[in-house]
Amino acid sequence: MTVLNPRIEINLAKIESNTKEIVELANNRGIDIWAVTKGVAADLKVAKAMLLGGVIGLADSRMRNLIKLKELKCPLMLLRIPMLSEVDKVVEIVDISLNSELEVVKRLNQVAKDKDKVHKIILMVDLGDRREGILPEDLFEIAKEIKDLSNIEIIGLGTNLACFRGILPNEDNMTQLMDLVNNIREELEIELPIISAGNSSSLPLLLDLKHTSVTNQLRVGETILLGREVPSGEKFELTSLATFKLIAELIELKDKPTASKGEQGNDAFGQKQKIVDKGIRKRGILGIGRQDIIPEGLFPVSKKMTIEGASSDHLIVDLTDVEDIKLGDEIEFRLSYGALLGAMTSPYVNKEYYYTEEE
Ligand SMILES: *Cc1c(COP(=O)(O)O)cnc(C)c1O
Numbered sequence: 001m002t003v004l005n006p007r008i009e010i011n012l013a014k015i016e017s018n019t020k021e022i023v024e025l026a027n028n029r030g031i032d033i034w035a036v037t038k039g040v041a042a043d044l045k046v047a048k049a050m051l052l053g054g055v056i057g058l059a060d061s062r063m064r065n066l067i068k069l070k071e072l073k074c075p076l077m078l079l080r081i082p083m084l085s086e087v088d089k090v091v092e093i094v095d096i097s098l099n100s101e102l103e104v105v106k107r108l109n110q111v112a113k114d115k116d117k118v119h120k121i122i123l124m125v126d127l128g129d130r131r132e133g134i135l136p137e138d139l140f141e142i143a144k145e146i147k148d149l150s151n152i153e154i155i156g157l158g159t160n161l162a163c164f165r166g167i168l169p170n171e172d173n174m175t176q177l178m179d180l181v182n183n184i185r186e187e188l189e190i191e192l193p194i195i196s197a198g199n200s201s202s203l204p205l206l207l208d209l210k211h212t213s214v215t216n217q218l219r220v221g222e223t224i225l226l227g228r229e230v231p232s233g234e235k236f237e238l239t240s241l242a243t244f245k246l247i248a249e250l251i252e253l254k255d256k257p258t259a260s261k262g263e264q265g266n267d268a269f270g271q272k273q274k275i276v277d278k279g280i281r282k283r284g285i286l287g288i289g290r291q292d293i294i295p296e297g298l299f300p301v302s303k304k305m306t307i308e309g310a311s312s313d314h315l316i317v318d319l320t321d322v323e324d325i326k327l328g329d330e331i332e333f334r335l336s337y338g339a340l341l342g343a344m345t346s347p348y349v350n351k352e353y354y355y356t357e358e359e
Contacts, residue, residue, distance in 0.1 A: 023053060025206050025207070035055040035221070051074055059078075070093055091108060098124050123154055195216050198218050226241065281320045283308070289313040294342055297339030306318045
């Protein structure tokens, strides 16, 4: 078999079992899980594994990804508030979209009317993370206007936490959300069955048996895909980290001085590198670079090597403490969410799928 490097190995069994664990935990608390596929550019095999794990639908931030997911014939949700220029596709392709702009919702209504459809939306509220969302004080008026639109159904309220400013779900913001929901239910007589108040960062709260949740829907990507808690990055109790492995090949291996020679300007990405002279070290270059991954988001499986830096096509590693290594060897890494996003999006990184219970 010819191997194509760099490559990312994807263990579909682990993605399925991570999904199962999270779905079970959430269902026991009355919460539905939507799996978020944007971290893998909506890779269809990964998406299928998530569906086998029991999620009720798939959610993605990009229409191109959702168009691809359409062939899986499951409920689809658009996570990023729609661009005015894509409302046609949104109504055609997805079942539910998240929204915060009245003007966009009015356009969605127009398109839905033309297509003789009812489009479902979740209104996003900004409870302090300061990414998308209607400010709480403006919510009621906007909901009231939307209620009169013929082809739009508000099915719930949602919020995003831990995204832009890293504000975490807590008693305060969840109570505030519940008050907003109750107000709209009572005053506007909109049923609002869905309270979609979170992502991976909400999962640790569910482990606490005393926790009572106002949320009945979570949109989860990172903890399913990488098995890690957000934002700590520690392994989540119920999930496995053995989902993805990135493999790159050693294309140069030499003992080299660590001090550089010549006058120093900026590197290829406009940064001035700090040079630490550690004498002569065993340096390796791997055939992968910033066009494929975020070097800061790669974690060597072997604790004996360190990443020194990267340019667009080269990753420089220190291999001084690694024994028995030779040109052509493969080096394995675990990935951060950002590095995974890059690797799965890059056409230069080969995707290899397998199915094993092994860690
Ligand atoms: C990306 C995203 C999520 C998923 O977040 P994770 O931290 O990966 O679980 C949920 N909701 C929205 C709106 C998103 O954009």
